[in-house]
Amino acid sequence: MASRGGPQRPNGASQGKICQFKLVLLGESAVGKSSLVLRFVKGQFHEYQESTIGAAFLTQTVCLDDTTVKFEIWDTAGQERYHSLAPMYYRGAQAAIVVYDITNPDTFGRAKTWVKELQRQASPNIVIALAGNKADLASKRMVEYDEAQAYAEENSLLFMETSAKTAMNVNDIFLAIAKKLPKSETSGTPQPRQGVRLNNEQGGQQSEGGCCK
Amino acid sequence: MSADIIEGFLCPICMKDLGTVSQLQGHFEEEHSSEDKAVFQQLKGFFDKAKKKILGDRVDEGISPNGEVRTSGDLSIILSGYDPSWWEDQELGASRSHIDTFKAVRDARVDFFVVETNKLLIRLDKLLSPDAPTDPKKRKAFEREVVRWIPDSEVPACLNCGKSFSLFTRRHHCRLCGGIMCDRCSEIMASSYAQKLVNPAHSFSGDGFLKRSNSNTSLNSLMGVDGEAVMRVCRTCRKLLERRDKMTELRNSTPIIVQIYDKMKQCIREAEQIIPEYMPMVDSLSQGETVYNYRQALILRTKLVRLYEAVDQLSKKILVMDLRPDEQCPNPRQVILQKSIRMYASNFMQENMIGLQSLPSEDDYNKLRQARAAEIQRRIAAERRAAMEAQDRERAERERQSREQGTAGGSGQSLSPQEEGVKLGHKRVSSGGERRKFLGGIVGSKSGGKGHARTDSDGTSNSSGGWKPSEDPHRLSRSNNADPMMQQMEIIRGYIKQAKEAHRSDEVTMLEQNLRDLAEEYRRQQQSAKS
Numbered sequence: 080m081a082s083r084g085g086p087q088r089p090n091g092a093s094q095g096k097i098c099q100f101k102l103v104l105l106g107e108s109a110v111g112k113s114s115l116v117l118r119f120v121k122g123q124f125h126e127y128q129e130s131t132i133g134a135a136f137l138t139q140t141v142c143l144d145d146t147t148v149k150f151e152i153w154d155t156a157g158q159e160r161y162h163s164l165a166p167m168y169y170r171g172a173q174a175a176i177v178v179y180d181i182t183n184p185d186t187f188g189r190a191k192t193w194v195k196e197l198q199r200q201a202s203p204n205i206v207i208a209l210a211g212n213k214a215d216l217a218s219k220r221m222v223e224y225d226e227a228q229a230y231a232e233e234n235s236l237l238f239m240e241t242s243a244k245t246a247m248n249v250n251d252i253f254l255a256i257a258k259k260l261p262k263s264e265t266s267g268t269p270q271p272r273q274g275v276r277l278n279n280e281q282g283g284q285q286s287e288g289g290c291c292k
Numbered sequence: 293m294s295a296d297i298i299e300g301f302l303c304p305i306c307m308k309d310l311g312t313v314s315q316l317q318g319h320f321e322e323e324h325s326s327e328d329k330a331v332f333q334q335l336k337g338f339f340d341k342a343k344k345k346i347l348g349d350r351v352d353e354g355i356s357p358n359g360e361v362r363t364s365g366d367l368s369i370i371l372s373g374y375d376p377s378w379w380e381d382q383e384l385g386a387s388r389s390h391i392d393t394f395k396a397v398r399d400a401r402v403d404f405f406v407v408e409t410n411k412l413l414i415r416l417d418k419l420l421s422p423d424a425p426t427d428p429k430k431r432k433a434f435e436r437e438v439v440r441w442i443p444d445s446e447v448p449a450c451l452n453c454g455k456s457f458s459l460f461t462r463r464h465h466c467r468l469c470g471g472i473m474c475d476r477c478s479e480i481m482a483s484s485y486a487q488k489l490v491n492p493a494h495s496f497s498g499d500g501f502l503k504r505s506n507s508n509t510s511l512n513s514l515m516g517v518d519g520e521a522v523m524r525v526c527r528t529c530r531k532l533l534e535r536r537d538k539m540t541e542l543r544n545s546t547p548i549i550v551q552i553y554d555k556m557k558q559c560i561r562e563a564e565q566i567i568p569e570y571m572p573m574v575d576s577l578s579q580g581e582t583v584y585n586y587r588q589a590l591i592l593r594t595k596l597v598r599l600y601e602a603v604d605q606l607s608k609k610i611l612v613m614d615l616r617p618d619e620q621c622p623n624p625r626q627v628i629l630q631k632s633i634r635m636y637a638s639n640f641m642q643e644n645m646i647g648l649q650s651l652p653s654e655d656d657y658n659k660l661r662q663a664r665a666a667e668i669q670r671r672i673a674a675e676r677r678a679a680m681e682a683q684d685r686e687r688a689e690r691e692r693q694s695r696e697q698g699t700a701g702g703s704g705q706s707l708s709p710q711e712e713g714v715k716l717g718h719k720r721v722s723s724g725g726e727r728r729k730f731l732g733g734i735v736g737s738k739s740g741g742k743g744h745a746r747t748d749s750d751g752t753s754n755s756s757g758g759w760k761p762s763e764d765p766h767r768l769s770r771s772n773n774a775d776p777m778m779q780q781m782e783i784i785r786g787y788i789k790q791a792k793e794a795h796r797s798d799e800v801t802m803l804e805q806n807l808r809d810l811a812e813e814y815r816r817q818q819q820s821a822k823s
Contacts, residue, residue, distance in 0.1 A: 099798075120758035133780035136787050136806070138799055139758040151802050161776050167806075167813055 095145030098262050102150050102253075103169045105193045106178035107186040108157030111212040114243035115178060116154045119253055124244050131156040134168055141250075141257055148257040150174075169197060174206040174256045179227075181211045181240060182219040187227065194234060206259050208237035208252055215242040409532045412468050415439055416533075417490045419467060419523070420483065441470040452477035452527065466526035479530045483521035489533055501530060549613055553633060556606040560640055563599040566592055567644055568792060574651050575789055580660030593651055600641055600648075607637030759799055761790040777814045781807060 104112040113135065114128050120139045135154040140147060153168040155161065169175055175197055179190035190209060197207055209231045211222060224240060231238030237255050241248040300309040301316040306323070310316040418424075418438045425431050435441075444463050449456040452473045457463050464478045465471070479501050525533075546554075570592045573584040611634040652660060784807045791799040 117760070120760050133776060133783045135761075136784070136799075136803060137758065137760045138796075138802075149798075161780075164776055164780055167809060 095147065096262070097147045097149065098260070099149045099151060100173040100257075100260055101153070101171055102174040102176065102256065103153045103155060103165075103172040104176050104178060105155055105165060105169065105190075105197070106157055107180070107183075107189040108159075110157065110178045110180040110183070110186045111243050112157060112176075112178045113154050115176070115210065115212060115241060115249060116152055118243045118246055118249045120152070122246075124246075130158065133161055134164055139253075141254060143254070143257050143262075146262050148260070148262070150253065150257075166200060169201045169205075172201060172205060173260055174208070175201065176208045176210050176252065176256070177236075178210045178212050179222065180213050181222045181227075182213055182216050184221045187211075187222045191230065194236065198234070204261075206237070206256055207234075208239070208256050210248075210252055211238075211240040212243060214240040214247055215245050405532065405535070409536045412529055412532055413490060413536075415468050416486055420486055420490060435467055439468060439470045441465045442472050444472070447472040450474035450477055464524055466529055467523050468525050468529040471526050471528075473526055477527065478524050479527060481523045481525050481530065481533075483523055486523060489537060549610060549630075552606050552610055552613075556603055556610070556633075556637060559599045559602045559606070560637075563596055563603070563640075563644065566596055566599070568795075570596060572789070572792060577657055578652050578660065580657070580662075580664030582661060586654065586657055589651060593648060596644075596648060600645060603637050603641060607634045610634060759791070759794070759796055761787045775814075777810060777817065781810050781814070784810065 104116060106112050108130060111128075113131050114124060116135075116137055117123050117125065117128070120137045131154060133156055137152045137154065138150060139152065140149045142148075153172070155165050155168055177190045177193045177197070179186040181187075194207060194209070197205060209227065211224070211227050227240075228238055230236075237252070237259065239248045239252045239255070241252055243249060301311055301313060302309055303316060303319060303323075308319070310319050415438055419435060425434050442465070444457075447457075447463065450461070450473050451471060453476065455461055455474050455476075457474065461474050463472050464475055466473070466478065481501055485501070570589065573589040573592065576583050577586060577589055611630050613630065784803055788800055788803045788807065791803060
């Protein structure tokens with residue numbers, strides 16, 4: 080098996096910092112959420128992508144200048160019966176991609192609902208991107224670029240039209256998100272704590288006897 | 293008109309009657325706070341006095357005789373027209389660090405002790421040298437050569453207790469600093485202890501200094517009571533030497549708590565090495581697979597149990613340990629440390645013990661294995677049947693087509709039997725290939741890591757570092773499951789397994805976190821559904 084491509088813990092290496100972000104994909108079913116991630120993570124496209132059950136989990140690492148950004152991607156199912164799961168995944172997310180299908184105006188309406196829900200329920204500084212997928216089917220277009228662009232501007236969303244099939248704008252949208260995310264040392268999903276935390280809240284008590292007793 | 297007296301909660305500036313104290317205060321702060329601070333203060337003071345009167349009575353009822361001072365103190369803060377909340381936090385005035393001064397003083401002290409102690413050690417080393425004379429007379433001369441002795445005439449009385457020297461109170465010289473003291477104020481150091489001071493590798497046990505017995509007052513010889521060589525030193529030198537001895541010992545010995553902690557950590561590390569090996573075994577075995585040996589899993593399990601027991605016991609030992617039994621109350625920081633270690637250990641065990649229970653018993657495992665073998669047989673048979681049927685259909689279709697072509701296009705268009713045979717053979721091969729692929733899928737899922745490696749290597753993965761669990765083979769059978777939450781937990785469990793097999797520890801951590809979240813959410817849902 081190939082060696083781990085993921086970020087190794089930097090031990091003073093010149094690698095720069097590593098940030099980890101939780102990203103969630105939302106949108107009506109069959110707009111191409113899974114295809115989008117599959118293209119981003121594996122570089123593949125399946126003409127007959129099966130519909131997602133529950134939520135799928137993928138990771139991908141991108142390099143931005145001196146920063147390594149690791150995306151922890153939750154690709155949620157678009158079907159109505161799985162909507163109860165979505166809050167679990169967008170709640171702690173630092174970024175979200177709301178996907179619609181440019182050939183289907185209903186999915187654009189649904190995307191707007193998702194954006195509204197995110198603005199209300201998700202963390203206040205979440206970075207939201209709107210992706211108009213299936214851009215390769217421009218001949219069957221039903222949602223105008225300008226309309227979506229205007230809506231995105233109004234709500235200060237990142238916006239791109241993408242195509243998982245031709246890979247158009249797929250990496251770009253993830254990179255744009257990575258650029259927009261705050262990359263302070265402490266940002267991202269906190270690393271799981273290991274070992275003992277020695278100074279807990281009772282630590283304020285003065286211990287008796289210093290060095291010069 | 294001037295005789296009109298208005299009464300009530302009047303605003304002193306606009307003379308409006310506000311009805312209540314609080315309303316007046318609110319009104320004043322809103323409307324006039326910037327206009328006249330002084331009036332505001334006065335007003336506040338007035339109301340505070342009133343409040344004091346009202347509150348004071350209430351306080352009087354509540355106070356105990358000795359609480360008098362305290363309450364009045366509190367009241368003065370609340371009521372004397374001064375409310376701390378009015379003021380912004382006062383800025384810290386000029387400040388000055390005394391650390392440098394402290395360090396200078398401490399360094400001087402440390403230097404002094406270090407220099408003195410080193411001087412003593414160098415002298416001690418010389419005195420102990422193997423070629424030092426043993427003859428008492430020569431020995432004395434040698435000792436005086438190493439250390440300049442203070443002349444007897446300069447010291448009329450013991451420097452320590454002030455007793456004047458006489459025929460009965462003899463002068464004694466410290467062999468290390470040359471100072472003079474009486475016999476009672478001198479200390480007798482065993483030379484083996486001195487050896488240890490000079491050379492830490494020298495083993496020594498017992499007291500470094502001899503107990504002074506009354507009968508032993510005339511200790512002029514070099515020999516101690518039990519025949520051991522001894523050396524007379526003063527108390528200052530003794531203190532210096534003992535301090536150094538203590539320091540070296542402290543530096544060289546790890547405290548018992550650290551030793552136990554190290555042992556515990558060792559056990560945890562060992563367990564952590566075994567767990568990633570053991571967990572996939574349990575998962576695999578409890579599905580009746582035969583990739584791993586059941587005995588081997590049992591052995592690992594026993595090992596783990598033993599390690600967990602050790603961790604448990606060691607951490608308990610740390611928890612109840614009393615480091616300094618002589619002190620009345622233990623150091624609070626130490627207690628926190630001990631509790632944290634115990635907590636860490638029990639967390640570790642809680643997280644990892646689960647796998648221990650889930651290993652099926654040997655009988656169960658055998659049943660599982662048989663069930664699985666039967667299942668696989670059944671599936672292979674079904675697949676084979678399906679493949680045969682497909683082949684038959686294919687053949688029928690082809691025959692129909694060729695018949696149609698034959699009838700439509702005339703005799704020239706029909707395929708020769710040979711050609712047809714080739715085509716059919718080709719088809720057969722390809723359908724056989726499909727079947728092999730399917731069987732490969734079963735084998736792949738059975739042999740875990742290998743299966744994953746296979747998908748990785750033959751996948752057209754172009755991105756580095758991307759990770760995607762492979763599709764769940766049972767997805768269709770699961771899609772009709774009742775609760776999406778349960779279903780999702782099942783999915784995540786599958787992912788965790790795959791991530792473990794791919795040695796994706798980061799992903800495992802994330803997924804496990806998500807599984808916990810899901811379980812928590814599910815529990816909450818169930819509870820809210822009940823109530």
